[in-house]
Amino acid sequence: MRIFRAADYRRMPWKNGGGETTEIAVSPEGASVDDFDWRLSMATVASGGPFSVFAGIDRTLAVLDGDGLSLTVEGMGTTELTTGSAPLPFPGDAPTGAELIGGTVTDLNIMTRRGRLSHRMRRLDVSGTVDIAAAASGLLVFCQSGACHVSAGGAAVALGALDTAHFDDARQTVRIQTDAAARLFLIELSPESRAQ
Numbered sequence: 001m002r003i004f005r006a007a008d009y010r011r012m013p014w015k016n017g018g019g020e021t022t023e024i025a026v027s028p029e030g031a032s033v034d035d036f037d038w039r040l041s042m043a044t045v046a047s048g049g050p051f052s053v054f055a056g057i058d059r060t061l062a063v064l065d066g067d068g069l070s071l072t073v074e075g076m077g078t079t080e081l082t083t084g085s086a087p088l089p090f091p092g093d094a095p096t097g098a099e100l101i102g103g104t105v106t107d108l109n110i111m112t113r114r115g116r117l118s119h120r121m122r123r124l125d126v127s128g129t130v131d132i133a134a135a136a137s138g139l140l141v142f143c144q145s146g147a148c149h150v151s152a153g154g155a156a157v158a159l160g161a162l163d164t165a166h167f168d169d170a171r172q173t174v175r176i177q178t179d180a181a182a183r184l185f186l187i188e189l190s191p192e193s194r195a196q
Contacts, residue, residue: 001152001153001155001157001165001166001167001168002165002166002168003157003159003163003164003165003166004024004025004163004164004165004166006160006161006162009022009023009024009042009162010022010023011023020043021041021042021043022042022043023039023040024040024041024042024142024164025039025040025140025164025166026038026039026040027039033054036111036113037112037116037117038110038111038112038117038119038138039110040108040109040110040111040140040142040164040187041108041109041111042064042107042108042162043106043107043109044105044106045066045069045100045104045105045106046104048097048098048099048100049097049098050095050096050097051098053095054092054093054111055093056113056114057092057093057111057113057114058089058090058091058092058112058114058119059089059090059091059092059109059110059111059112060087060089060109060110060119060120060121061081061087061088061090061107061108061109062086062087062088062108062121062185063081063082063083063085063105063106063107063108064083064107064144065083065105065106066083066100066102066103066104066105066106067100067101067102067103067105068080068081068082068083068085068101068102068105069081069098069099069100069101069105069107070098070099070100070101071088071090071096071098072096072097072098072099073090073091073094073095073096074094074095074096075091075094076090076094081107082101086123087121087122087185089121108121108142108144108185110140110187112189114192115192116191117189117190118189118190118192119187119188119190120188120190121185121186121187122186123183123184124183124184124185124186125182125183125184126176126178126181126182126183126184127178127180127181127182128177129175129176129178130176131173131174131176132174132175132176132186134167134171134172134173134174134186136189136190137168137169137171137189137190137191138168138169138188138189138190139186139187139188139189140164140165140166140167140185140186141159141164141165141166141167141174141176141184141185142162142163142164142184142185142186142187143159143160143162143164143183143184144161144162144183144184144185145161145182145183146178146180146181146182146183147159147179147180147182148176148177148178148182148184149176149178150165150174150176151174151175151177152167152172152174153167153169153172
């Protein structure tokens with residue numbers, strides 16, 4: 001298990017230069033935006049416009065705060081994303097544009113390299129104890145708000161707001177405990193077989 005603390009996240013410009021992203025975690029460690037296997041990040045979207053294009057990448061986007069985004073993805077149409085809507089998966093190499101529904105939005109974004117990994121992101125509101133039977137080879141637990149204790153395989157950690165835990169092998173039960181309501185995002189990472 002690895003822990004990524006909010007105070008240590010790296011801020012960097014968007015690939016297309018249109019804004020700023022906060023890189024939470026990337027694999028392999030130290031990888032650039034052009035050669036990662038997976039990458040978890042947050043971005044502040046202050047105005048509408050095109051998304052960066054990531055060839056060979058699948059991505060999923062969720063809104064953390066703000067009024068939301070109207071996201072238009074080529075071949076998928078337009079979807080309104082708010083803090084209450086399900087995270088939206090879409091191809092990172094499909095032309096994509098966003099318009100703000102209201103003011104500035106903060107989003108959470110997971111990207112995986114097609115042919116190497118696939119992913120699934122879900123939002124989880126926890127109050128008390130929840131056991132997650134994960135079947136993925138990797139699991140990221142992002143604590144958006146509140147605080148929680150996460151344990152699996154004899155390892156345990158406390159997460160505060162915007163902290164993240166990464167389990168290299170999530171084929172086990174992960175226990176999440178909170179003293180008060182917390183909002184989390186769970187991202188499962190699974191290997192894909194390379195095309196022959």
